[in-house]
Amino acid sequence: MGSNLSAAASTNVRTLREHPPSSYSLKIHNFSQFEKSTTSSDHKYKSRIFSSGGYNWRLIIYPQGNGKDNGSGYISMYVEIESESLMVLTPPTEVFAEIRFFVYNKKENKYLTIQGLRQIIPCDTFSNPENGYIFEGGQCEFGVDVIVSLPLTNWEILSYTEKFSDSKFSSAIKNFSELKENVQISKSFSMGGNKWFLKLYPKGDNRADGKCLSIFLCLADCDKPKADEKIFVQANFRVLDPRGSNHFQRQFNYWHNEKTLGGGWVQFLSLPELRKVYLDKEDALKVEIAFEAVSATKYSPTI
Known part of the structure; x- marks a missing residue:
């Protein structure tokens, strides 16, 4: 996640919540075609840049899983920090952030919230319309919250x-x-x-x-x-x-x-x-x- 900067995610914790992601949302109108399009980009999709906590980030999605990170057979999600955008300043060696990934479930009308990385949802579970993640002819939504921890000043x-x-x-x-x-x-x-x-x-x-x-x-x-x-x-x-x-x-x-x-x-x-x-x-x-x-x-x- 990032070339010379890093962001840490907590161990895998799953919950449902009604509130949508606050940092970034990616809505896809044809997941099947989206899945095919990533075969030409190392099986991943990088979102546009978004800002959070004074840094620039991208949401990365592997619709068939990141096999290089033990994620085969699962939807894999990551965030990457854009270190190039920080070169006008002295970049830190580490950026600590709490990261929550989101997958919308139309059936529940809630967001599955995950603190984890490589194994978000099994691909078979995600692709089955009866489970609510794919809806209305192939639509789906992913998102992320990136909450950057500021340097400790109160102690x-x-x-x-x-x-x-x-x-x-x-x-x-x-x-x-x-x-x-x-x-x-x-x-x-x-x-x-x-x-x-x-x-x-x-x-x-x-x-x-x-x-x-x-x-x-x-x-x-x-x-x-x-x-x-x-x-x-x-x-x-x-x-x-x-x-x-x-x-x-x-x-x-x-x-x-x-x-x-x-x-x-x-x-x-x-x-x-x-x-x-x-x-x-x-x-x-x-x-x-x-x-x-x-x-x-x-x-x-x-x-």
């Missing part, structure tokens, strides 16, 4: 950091029982290439009714995702047991984006249990987050 690469030099960050809240401020903000810290901070509501945020500790992991403003960006975090939130290893822990899986910079729990731990078990002798509460994964995305420029 993204998603990766995950799973190993950290120090995967944990902890923060201590002193004089917990005497706190008057409703929100506590930790110092910022870096993890997975981003800056974060913890936000705690010692008496619960407005949705907790003063019964539970609320806790959230938030992105710093300097690392706020742009539109349609997102960052995934997998971690463990813990309230540490000052007297042993019975830490209160919850698994955290969350996608941060430009509209939701923070994720966590409105009702993380009940305040009665917290006061009973998790305050040390100096009335301090220690919370910790242990990171397991942080995502990063590289992407092509958006329009």
Whole structure:
């Protein structure tokens, strides 16, 4: 298909559809005579040039099959790119295109759509008027869609950091029982290439009714995702047991984006249990987050 350019077709897939071919159609009024006429042109017929995807093409039909390509006994169909028409520019070495061939079936009033090449339809099946491909005294129709794939310009690469030099960050809240401020903000810290901070509501945020500790992991403003960006975090939130290893822990899986910079729990731990078990002798509460994964995305420029 083409001298120094190529177009690839998918493996043989057959379907019926009502919509006609969009790239090129060849209607023949006397298939028997058409078949005879190709004996003087290497048993094939080349259509006029048609354009698709910025390139010029020809539809090629072997009414008795292309014996050189294991197509004997079948209608064979190909497309050929006209590389000469591209010499005004620097021609590519390959052109990638999705190619669909069409054969009209009058009986079904639909187009048999084939993704394949050498063996489209057995000649006996095609030539039998009862099957609907030959109709009204020898008429038939072939066609093709050539959908050229443009160079890749839109992409993204998603990766995950799973190993950290120090995967944990902890923060201590002193004089917990005497706190008057409703929100506590930790110092910022870096993890997975981003800056974060913890936000705690010692008496619960407005949705907790003063019964539970609320806790959230938030992105710093300097690392706020742009539109349609997102960052995934997998971690463990813990309230540490000052007297042993019975830490209160919850698994955290969350996608941060430009509209939701923070994720966590409105009702993380009940305040009665917290006061009973998790305050040390100096009335301090220690919370910790242990990171397991942080995502990063590289992407092509958006329009």
